[in-house]
Amino acid sequence: MRETPLSNCERQFLVQAIAEKKRLDGRQTYDYRNIKITFGTDYGCCIVDLGKTRVLAQISCELVAPKMNRPTEGILFFNLELSQMASPAFEPGRQSELVVKLNRLLERCLRNSKCIDTESLCVVSGEKVWQIRVDLHLLNHDGNIMDAASIAAITALCHFRRPDVSIQGEDVTVYTPEERDPVPLSIHHMPICVSFSFFQQGTYLLVDPSEREERVMDGLLVIAMNKHREICTIQSSGGIMLLKDQVLRCSKIASVKVTEISELIQKALENDKKVRKEGGKFGFAESMPNQRITAYKMEVAPVDTGDIGKKAEDLISNTEPPSEIIPSPVVRAPGTGQIGEGLQNSWGLDENEDGEEAEDQTMEEELQTMDVKVKSVNKEDPIVLSDSEEEDVVVLEPKIMKKEVKVQASSTAASKKKKKKKPAH
Amino acid sequence: MMEVTQSGSAQHAAVLREFGCEHSLLSRPDGSASFVQGDTTVLAGVYGPAEVMVSKESFDRATLEVTLKPKVGMPGVAERSKEQCIRQTCEAALLTRLHPRTSITLSLQTVHDDGALLACCLNAACMALMDAGLPMHCLFCGVCCAIDQQGTIKLDPTAKEEKESRAVMTFALDSTDCRVMMSSTKGSYTAAELQQCIAVCQRASESIFQFYRDSVSRRYCKA
Numbered sequence: 182m183r184e185t186p187l188s189n190c191e192r193q194f195l196v197q198a199i200a201e202k203k204r205l206d207g208r209q210t211y212d213y214r215n216i217k218i219t220f221g222t223d224y225g226c227c228i229v230d231l232g233k234t235r236v237l238a239q240i241s242c243e244l245v246a247p248k249m250n251r252p253t254e255g256i257l258f259f260n261l262e263l264s265q266m267a268s269p270a271f272e273p274g275r276q277s278e279l280v281v282k283l284n285r286l287l288e289r290c291l292r293n294s295k296c297i298d299t300e301s302l303c304v305v306s307g308e309k310v311w312q313i314r315v316d317l318h319l320l321n322h323d324g325n326i327m328d329a330a331s332i333a334a335i336t337a338l339c340h341f342r343r344p345d346v347s348i349q350g351e352d353v354t355v356y357t358p359e360e361r362d363p364v365p366l367s368i369h370h371m372p373i374c375v376s377f378s379f380f381q382q383g384t385y386l387l388v389d390p391s392e393r394e395e396r397v398m399d400g401l402l403v404i405a406m407n408k409h410r411e412i413c414t415i416q417s418s419g420g421i422m423l424l425k426d427q428v429l430r431c432s433k434i435a436s437v438k439v440t441e442i443s444e445l446i447q448k449a450l451e452n453d454k455k456v457r458k459e460g461g462k463f464g465f466a467e468s469m470p471n472q473r474i475t476a477y478k479m480e481v482a483p484v485d486t487g488d489i490g491k492k493a494e495d496l497i498s499n500t501e502p503p504s505e506i507i508p509s510p511v512v513r514a515p516g517t518g519q520i521g522e523g524l525q526n527s528w529g530l531d532e533n534e535d536g537e538e539a540e541d542q543t544m545e546e547e548l549q550t551m552d553v554k555v556k557s558v559n560k561e562d563p564i565v566l567s568d569s570e571e572e573d574v575v576v577l578e579p580k581i582m583k584k585e586v587k588v589q590a591s592s593t594a595a596s597k598k599k600k601k602k603k604p605a606h
Numbered sequence: 607m608m609e610v611t612q613s614g615s616a617q618h619a620a621v622l623r624e625f626g627c628e629h630s631l632l633s634r635p636d637g638s639a640s641f642v643q644g645d646t647t648v649l650a651g652v653y654g655p656a657e658v659m660v661s662k663e664s665f666d667r668a669t670l671e672v673t674l675k676p677k678v679g680m681p682g683v684a685e686r687s688k689e690q691c692i693r694q695t696c697e698a699a700l701l702t703r704l705h706p707r708t709s710i711t712l713s714l715q716t717v718h719d720d721g722a723l724l725a726c727c728l729n730a731a732c733m734a735l736m737d738a739g740l741p742m743h744c745l746f747c748g749v750c751c752a753i754d755q756q757g758t759i760k761l762d763p764t765a766k767e768e769k770e771s772r773a774v775m776t777f778a779l780d781s782t783d784c785r786v787m788m789s790s791t792k793g794s795y796t797a798a799e800l801q802q803c804i805a806v807c808q809r810a811s812e813s814i815f816q817f818y819r820d821s822v823s824r825r826y827c828k829a
Binding site for chain 1: 620621622623624625626627628629630631632633634635638642645647649650651653656657673675677678679711713715717718720798801813817820821824825
């Protein structure tokens with residue numbers, strides 16, 4: 182569905198408030214919203230909340246053949262999806278510009294900066310390398326998707342453990358998590374994106390814009406930096422003209438913010454490691470806030486199954502069995518069977534079309550002699566089918582049998598040929 | 607051959623895992639809920655009744671669209687079939703005729719799958735629809751049970767138990783009469799086992815509906 186358009190008075194209100202150094206949620210110009218990081222049960226899964234913007238990240242790995250021009254390097258694959266629940270404007274299927282822009286920026290930030298050591302992901306040079314897949318899902322859009330996504334991605338990558346591999350000469354063994362503890366990825370540094378939004382042709386600047394502020398901004402500057410004050414990626418969009426000292430000032434602010442965020446990520450990772458080592462409960466279920474009235478938990482609940490046996494028995498004995506429409510098969514000759522009595526052949530010819538023969542046991546009758554004994558067949562007997570499709574049956578003198586059953590010879594109709602079981606006589 | 611196990615002979619492990627739910631946890635959707643069953647977590651978001659594309663519009667009722675996204679990879683056939691099961695259950699429960707020519711969009715995200723995923727999706731969907739305030743003529747809940755190789759019925763199985771079982775069944779039951787609204791089964795079982803599983807799930811649904819009531823009354827009641 183279409184995004185609700187922003188009214189002019191709302192736009193003017195926001196711009197005027199920013200001009201007076203006021204933000205809707207009461208933050209200062211350089212303040213970030215609250216960042217909350219929670220980890221899931223398996224390694225490499227985390228949810229990051231940047232204010233109300235929520236991103237879910239999951240890392241997975243797979244052994245694949247390496248790229249032709251890089252036989253000794255592992256592969257990193259990034260995929261950021263804007264879930265339909267994040268905003269009413271996000272439609273499934275259609276790749277909007279925003280998704281492409283965010284994915285590209287994420288790739289530049291994490292892949293081009295070489296923060297992950299891809300050489301260490303090589304198992305057998307030229308044949309098998311690890312492909313690390315980073316899946317990010319935006320769950321709620323309240324502005325500044327890029328920062329939240331980059332924090333989620335790098336935190337999940339630091340949290341992830343890949344299966345251990347040992348190489349002895351030619352043999353490569355990949356151990357399951359039960360056999361040997363999985364090993365973490367080799368990460369050189371943690372690049373984190375910081376977004377700056379500009380208003381009134383670059384006069385006013387805000388860090389970490391919320392969704393409303395993003396709607397009225399003129400341009401966006403994203404700087405990806407690590408805590409060693411190295412800029413990994415810088416991107417300016419929106420067509421605003423920035424002065425050199427503005428960009429330098431932003432990079433200084435970014436370095437301060439990145440240090441704070443990196444500390445937060447480290448603390449969260451250590452907390453999770455501690456909880457896992459001590460054997461405590463971890464995962465999203467545990468991180469659900471108990472004290473909120475919107476959250477509720479129920480303990481393990483046993484269910485009384487005392488009389489279900491009797492109840493089920495009653496139900497089944499009370500229901501009528503389905504009406505008997507399939508009579509037991511009749512055998513005319515050894516190795517054949519027939520279900521149902523065929524209709525009178527009104528054409529006077531020997532071949533007739535197949536009706537609905539849904540049963541697999543329905544077979545054609547082969548008329549060999551007129552003295553065919555009618556034998557009742559046990560349902561358990563396996564029926565041998567001849568796969569040969571070359572025999573031709575020519576019925577010379579069809580005789581009426583005792584049971585008034587007409588001979589049915591199969592025709593080589595198209596429907597028959599599809600079912601390999603039915604031989605054409 | 608039909609073998610009916612008497613209540614004394616077969617010990618059915620009928621225990622529901624720990625449940626948890628949170629409503630209105632996302633700010634953008636009209637209704638949202640997160641449902642946790644043991645370790646299986648599903649997040650649901652609902653938008654509606656809202657504008658609908660003319661190609662999908664229905665003159666006398668609201669058009670319901672369900673999307674289920676897995677955590678890793680592109681959605682495949684398994685997700686599509688679950689979406690259809692959930693959509694048919696929701697359509698049966700929602701009063702779609704009250705909002706003609708509108709769309710109701712239900713998005714589900716698998717946050718962690720440890721068994722009983724379809725049942726958890728149904729529960730999250732019902733809580734999200736409730737949170738959005740959409741009119742329904744009954745609530746529904748999803749219950750999953752598995753029959754292992756020995757014939758015991760395990761309620762709310764984990765992923766490991768599902769893999770080792772002979773049959774896995776998921777039922778959607780309504781709140782007024784605990785009747786079956788939707789069933790999705792995998793594996794082989796006898797008619798008697800099916801009826802027993804339905805009976806077990808109906809018992810379990812009573813505790814699930816009580817959980818719904820408790821979680822909503824915690825939010826809205828003063829005490």
